[in-house]
Amino acid sequence: MSAGGVVMWALAGLCVLFWTLVIERFWYVRRVFPQWGRERRKAWQHLLQDDRGTWRxxxxxxxxxxxxxxxxGPLRLSKTLVAMYPLLGLLGTVSGMVAVFDVLAINGAGNPRGMAAxxxxxxxxxxxGMVLAITxxxxxxxxxxxARRALERLADQLRHE
Incomplete structure (x- = not known):
């Protein structure tokens, strides 16, 4: 982490935040949303039994x-984080190149170890940044x-009968 500079710590923090959000969304889609959908299906059956329901x-x-x-809706923040990964990687590139130019300015081209760092x-x-963005x-x-499959399933289950 120290070899990559401060930007690596920022990437690590965003990575933890991103994967926390992703795990929460997977849990929501698989555990919480089906329960919500079952409640809507039960309510839908009650609406279908009501003749007067032209507002169905x-x-x-x-x-x-x-x-x-x-x-x-909550995926927007995750998409923003994915878009930020390569940009932060580019910021690391720029800061690393500044370090190379700093070594060149102080020591000239005679310090290959400083330039390599x-x-x-x-x-x-x-x-x-690229690895995080791809994953x-x-x-x-x-x-x-x-999420789209769960939404389509719910739409199919709430058909007009």
Whole structure:
């Protein structure tokens, strides 16, 4: 961590935050949302038994919009974090290159070890940012797919009969 500079600590903190959010979303989609959906299906059955319910379509649309917001809304923060990873990696690259130029300004080109440390400091956060972004993209794609499937299942179960 110290070889990558301060940017590596920022990436580590964002990584912990991101994976906490992802685990929470996986838990929500698999454990909490199905219970919410069962409650809506029971209420839907009661609405279907009521002849006078010409407003059923509006209730269904409102429930589906609420479900969409519950499933997909919290993913916006995770998407923002994934977009920040490469940018922070680039910041690490710039700060590492500044360290290389600092060594060059003080010692000239005669200190290859000092320059190598700066290059290492420049490449490590970039690599870390890209790895985090790639794994984040894959996990978000899986989360979105699962959320959309749960939403489609609920929409199918709340059909007009």
């Amino acid at each position: 379509r509006a209730v269904r649309a409102a429930w589906l919009a609420q479900a969409r917001q519950q499933l997909l 700066g290059v290492w400091q420049a490449t490590l956060p970039t690599l870390a 984040g993209l894959f996990s978000l794609a899986r989360l979105e797919r699962d």
